[in-house]
Amino acid sequence: MDRKIVEMARSMMHYMALELEGWGEAVNAVNTINRVPNTARPHPFEVFFGKRPDLSHLQGFSSREFVHVMKSKRSKWDPKAHRSIFLGYSNTSKAYRVWDLETERVLTSRNVLLDEIPPASYSKAASTCRQHASSRAVDRF
Template identity: 30%
Template sequence: MNKTLNERAKSMRIHARLPKIFWADAMSTTTYLINRGPSVPIGFKILEEEWKSKDVSLSHLKVFGCVSYVRVRDVDKDKLDPKARKYIFIGYGTNDMGYHF
């Protein structure tokens, strides 16, 4: 399993053209995605559904390394400032909430 994680994380990081410093983020995202994918040993069921005994939504998934625009809070901007900033998506937040940019 470690080789699978390493190869997938390496592939994602290289495809996104990110420097090696983002290796840990790629590894974390790889683990997150594997846990939400079908698993052969348990009959193609999703691990996350088996652990939590509830349906898992996959609608929030994003492409690792994609360009994302994050809305700027009103307190941090002037009237003429842009409403969003450009970032690169590098992973998912903890406790199933949010994203890392």
């Protein structure tokens, strides 16, 4: 694996206090590398598509978010969103991969709202995510 990718993934894992099992989620750094401008070489996206990439949707690994709960999956008095942690981007659709803190599952959803509070304030969530990193279930909305 490329040294730059390994270094970025290691930094992300350390920042989020993830164990080795979380390396797969941290390697989403490749997506970031391919979109970050670099003065030493032409931008890969720009070379391939002939235009600058839209970076507005990029989010930091482990940012705290709220993921929408579909009406069919909640009762009248249940919350409309669950707290979650951003893991990366879906490879199969224009959606985000998040760790749902309520259900303790990896979800893929387009209906995500970013909450820009640093991860130090939710270190308990990181330990829960660590414990379940090896047994990931994917639930699509």
